[in-house]
Amino acid sequence: MNDGAPLLEVENLSVSFPSDAGTARTIEDVSFTLRTGETLGIVGESGSGKSMTAMAIMGILPKRAVVTGSIRLRGRELIGLSDDELREIRGNDVAIVFQDALTALNPVATVGEQLIEAVRVHRPETTKTQRRARAIELLELVGIPAPEKRIERYPHEFSGGMRQRVMIAMSIANEPDLLIADEPTTALDVTVQAQVLEVLRDVQRRTGTTVVVITHDLGVVAGIADRVLVMYAGGVVEAADVDPLFYETGHPYTAGLLASMPRLDQRSSRDERLYQIPGQPPVATKWPQGCRFAPRCAHAVAGRCDSVVPPPVNVGGTHTVSCVRVGEWREDAE
Numbered sequence: 001m002n003d004g005a006p007l008l009e010v011e012n013l014s015v016s017f018p019s020d021a022g023t024a025r026t027i028e029d030v031s032f033t034l035r036t037g038e039t040l041g042i043v044g045e046s047g048s049g050k051s052m053t054a055m056a057i058m059g060i061l062p063k064r065a066v067v068t069g070s071i072r073l074r075g076r077e078l079i080g081l082s083d084d085e086l087r088e089i090r091g092n093d094v095a096i097v098f099q100d101a102l103t104a105l106n107p108v109a110t111v112g113e114q115l116i117e118a119v120r121v122h123r124p125e126t127t128k129t130q131r132r133a134r135a136i137e138l139l140e141l142v143g144i145p146a147p148e149k150r151i152e153r154y155p156h157e158f159s160g161g162m163r164q165r166v167m168i169a170m171s172i173a174n175e176p177d178l179l180i181a182d183e184p185t186t187a188l189d190v191t192v193q194a195q196v197l198e199v200l201r202d203v204q205r206r207t208g209t210t211v212v213v214i215t216h217d218l219g220v221v222a223g224i225a226d227r228v229l230v231m232y233a234g235g236v237v238e239a240a241d242v243d244p245l246f247y248e249t250g251h252p253y254t255a256g257l258l259a260s261m262p263r264l265d266q267r268s269s270r271d272e273r274l275y276q277i278p279g280q281p282p283v284a285t286k287w288p289q290g291c292r293f294a295p296r297c298a299h300a301v302a303g304r305c306d307s308v309v310p311p312p313v314n315v316g317g318t319h320t321v322s323c324v325r326v327g328e329w330r331e332d333a334e
Contacts, residue, residue: 006074007177007210008034008057013069015049015056024284026052028234029069034178039204039211041221041242043257044231047281050214053231054180058096059086073178091122095171099183101163105155111166112151115139118173138169141206142199161192165199172203179203180212185220197224218257222246227318230254233282233292236312240319250321252329253277253293291324299329 015027027049034040042050055061057071059078071078073093078086098104106114115135119126126134132151139147142165155163164184171179181200185193201224204211213224221228221242228245230238230253238251249255259275279296282288288295294305304324312320315327323329 006033007036007038009070009072009075010034010053010057011070011072013053013056013071014067015052015061016066017062017064018066019285021283022285025287026234026284027056030231030234030236031069032229032236032239034210034212036177036210037204037208038226039213039224041225041228042212042214042231043216043218043221043228045216045281047233047284048231049234050216050231051182054096054182054212054214057178057180058090058094060090091118091176092174093176094178094180095174095176096180096182097164097167097171097184099186101160101167102155104167105163107155110152110154111139111158115151115166115170115173118170122174134173138173139166141172141203142166142169143195143202144169159192160188161195164188164196168196168199168203172207172209175207175209177210178212179209180214182214183216184213185215185217193220200224217261218246219261230257233287234284235292235322237293237322238320239312241317244317244319248316248319250315250319250326251293251323252297252299291322299325299332301325 011031013027013030014025017024017026030049030053042053044050056067059081061067067079069079073089078089112132112135115138116131119131119134135151136147139150144150144162144165158166184200185196188196197220200211203209213221215221225242227239227241229236230251232253238245238254245254246258249258256275256277260277262274277296282292282295288306290306290308291300291310294300297305300306308324310322310324312322313326314320
C-alpha cells in the first residue's frame with residue numbers, strides 16, 4: 001500500500017558518455033518521485049534511456065559515465081557514494097531483475113546455490129540451514145512447484161518463465177525496499193508474460209516492495225502500474241497516473257505508442273497493419289534542436305517545435321506533458 005512516504009526522489013538526473021563521435025547524452029534532466037508501495041512503469045522505445053535510468057539508480061554505470069543531478073533513497077543521496085557503500089545498498093535496499101534471465105544466471109551453479117549466495121552476502125550471520133530454508137521459501141513465493149527438488153536444478157533445466165521467476169526470487173531475497181524489473185517479459189510468450197506479471201503483483205502484495213517496471217510495451221504497464229513515465233531520446237515526455245495516460249493522452253509520442261498496440265475492442269481487416277511511428281529515434285550524440293520527437297511528429301510546427309526544448313506542462317493533477325502544442329495537436333487529427 002502507498003503510505004505517502006517518498007521512497008525514491010530523482011531530480012534533474014543526467015548521464016553522458018564521452019565517445020569518438022562526441023558526447024553521448026543518454027539521459028537529460030529526468031525527474032520523478034516514487035512513493036512507498038507504488039508501482040511505476042517506465043515506457044519507451046529502445047535507446048530512450050529507460051535501462052540507463054535503472055542502472056543509474058543501482059549505481060552500476062560504467063566508470064566513464066558522467067552522472068549529474070540527484071538520486072535520493074529515503075533522503076540519502078546515492079550519487080557520489082563509494083563502491084563499498086553502494087554494495088551495501090544493492091540487494092538490501094534496491095534490487096534489479098535483468099531482462100535476460102538465461103544469461104543473468106550462472107549456468108554452472110544450481111539455482112539453490114545462487115539463491116543461497118544472494119542471502120549469504122547480505123546476511124552472513126545466518127546458518128547454512130537457514131539460508132537453504134530461505135531459498136526454498138523464495139522459490140515457493142514466486143510460484144515454482146516442488147521447490148525442495150527444484151532447488152537442486154541448474155538454470156538450463158528451467159523454462160524461460162521459470163528462470164525469470166528465479167531472478168525475481170533472487171532479487172527479493174533480502175526484502176529490498178525497491179525492486180526494478182528491467183523488461184521482465186522480454187522473449188516470453190503472452191501467457192507466460194501474464195504469469196510473470198502476476199508474480200510481481202503477488203510479491204508486492206506480500207512484501208510491500210515498491211516496484212519499477214521498465215518496458216517498451218504499454219500493455220504491460222496497463223494492468224500493473226500506478227503511474228507511468230514515457231521516455232523518448234533521454235527525457236521524460238509524459239508522466240501520469242495510468243488511467244489518464246491511456247484515456248487523456250497528452251503527447252503525440254505516447255499517442256503513437258498506443259496506436260501501435262493491437263486492440264481487441266477495435267475491428268480491423270485482416271490486411272490492415274498496425275500503426276508505425278515514422279522514422280527512427282535520434283542518435284544520442286546528435287539530438288535535434290528543440291523537441292527531440294519533432295522530426296518524427298506529424299503535428300510538429302516549424303519555428304515552434306524545432307526551436308525550443310519543451311518544458312513539462314501540468315495538464316491536470318500530476319499529469320505533465322512536454323510539448324509546446326499540448327492541447328492543440330489533437331485538433332490536427334480531427
